Amino acid sequence: MGRIDSAFKRLKSEGQQAFIPFLMAGDPNLEMTKELVLEAQRRGADIIELGIPYSTPLADGPTIQRAAKRSLKNKTNLTAIFSLVEELREETQIPILLMGYYNLIFSYGLENFVKEAERVGVDGVIIPDLPLGEDQELRAYSNNLDIVLLVATNTTDRRLKAAAQNSSGFIYAVSTPGVTGAREDLSLEIKKVIDKLREYTGTPIAVGFGISKPEHVKDVHSFADGAIVGSAIIKKIEENLALLPDSEEEFIAKVGELIGELSGRDKG
Template sequence: MGRIGDTFTKLQQKNEKALIPFLMAGDPNLELTKELVLTAEENGADLLELGIPYSAPLADGPTIQKAAQRSLAQGTNLTAIFKLVEDIREESELPLILMGYYNSIFSFGLEKFVKRCAEAGVDGVIIPDLPPEEGAELQELSTELDIILLLASTSNQTRIEKVTDLSSGFIYAVSTPGVTGARAELSTEVKKTVTKIKDIKDIPVAVGFGISSPTHAQQIGEFADGIIVGSAIIERIEKNLDLLERDKEELIAKVSDFISSLKEPLTKL
C-alpha cells in the first residue's frame, strides 16, 4: 500500500474524512505552487491534486481553464512539474496526484511518464478523458502508480462495476453532471453512486465537482471518504493575484484559511 492508501487508512482510524485540494501547477508560477502545496498540508490537506495545464480541458469549467492558461503562459510543462514534485518531496510526504489530459501524457511518452512519476514521487494520476476501455497500456505500466478513475452520478451499474474493479487508490465520484466549477447547491444523486461502489469493493471514494464551502464539505463527508475542491480554491488565487508582487504572504494566507475551513467539518464525522 502506498501513500494514498496509507492516508485513507489512517484517516479512517481517526474517524476523519480526507480533504483533497486541487491546484493548477504553475498558476501563477511554480514557485508559488510549491508554497501553496506546503501551506495546504499545514492547514489540513490530506492529499493534493496537481493539475497539468492543457489548452483544451474538456472537463474543466472557466475557473480552471483560466488557471491553465495562466500556467501555460509561464511555460509550465510536465518536465517542470516533475521538478516541482521533486522539490516538494524534499520537504513533504503528502500524497500527490497529477491530474491532466491524455494528450499531454501521450506526447510525453507513457513509459517515460510512469518512470518520472516513480522517480519524482508522484503517487497517483487522474486522466478525465481516458476511459478505462482505452487505458490498458497505462494500467500495465503503472504497477506502483495509483490510477484513479472517475464515475458520474449518471453511471449505470455495469459502468460502476468496471470502474470500481480497475481503479486504485480511490475513486473520484463526480457530484454533478457537467464541468468543474463552484456551485451553490450539490446534487444528492452522488450518494447513491458512492453506496453502489461500496457494495462492490472496499475502496475509498472521494467526491468532487462543485464543492465550494464548509457546508458542502460537511454534507459530502457524511457519506464519502473525502472531498475534492478545485475551482473554489483557484478562485481565491485568481481574485488575489494583485497581491503577488506586493504581499504574497497575504495571498497564501487567504488560500490557506479557506483550506483550513474546509478541513474542520471533516474532522467531526
C-alpha cells in the same frame, strides 16, 4: 502500501475523511504552487491534486480554464511539474496526484511519464478523458502509480462495477454532470452511486465537482471517504493575484485561510 492508501487508512482509524484540494500547477507560478501545497498541508489537506495545464480542458469550467491559461503563459509543462514534485518531496510526504488530459501524457510518452512520475514521487494520476478499457498500456508500465477512475450519476451499473475493480488509490465520484465549477447548492444524487459502489468494493470514494463551501465538505464527508475542492480555491487565488509579487506571504495566507475553512481542521 502507497501514500494514498496509507492516508485513507489513517483517516479511517481516526474516524475522519480526506480533504483533497486541487491546485493548478504553475498558477500563478511554480514557486507559489510549491508554497501553496505546503500551506494546504498545514491547513488540513490530506492529499493534493495538481492539475496539468492544457489549452482545451474539456471537463473544466471557466475558473480552472483561466488557471490553465495563466499556467501556460508561464510555459508550465510536465518536465517542470515533475521537478516541482521532486522539490516538494524534500519537504513533505503528503500524497500527490496529477490530474490531466491524455494527449499531454501520450505526447510525453507513456513509459517515460510513468517512470518519471514514480521517480519523483507522484502517487497517482487522474485522466478524465482516458476511458476505462483503453488504459491497459499505461497500467502495463506502472509499478506503484495509482490510476484513479471517475464515475458519475449517469454511470451504468456495469461500468460502476468495472471502475470499482480497476480504480486504485480511490474512486473519483463526480457529484453532478457537466464541468468543474463552484456551485451554490450541492447535489447529493451521487450518494446513490456511492451506495452502489460500496456493494462492489472497499476502495475509498472521494467526491468532486461543485464543492465550494465548508458545509458542502461536511455533507460529502457524511457519506463519502473524501471531498475534493478545486474551483473555489482557484477563485481565491485569482482574487488575490494583485498581491504578487510584493506580498507573497499575504497571498499564501489568504488562500490558506480558505483551505483551512474548507478542511475544518486547520493546522496553520
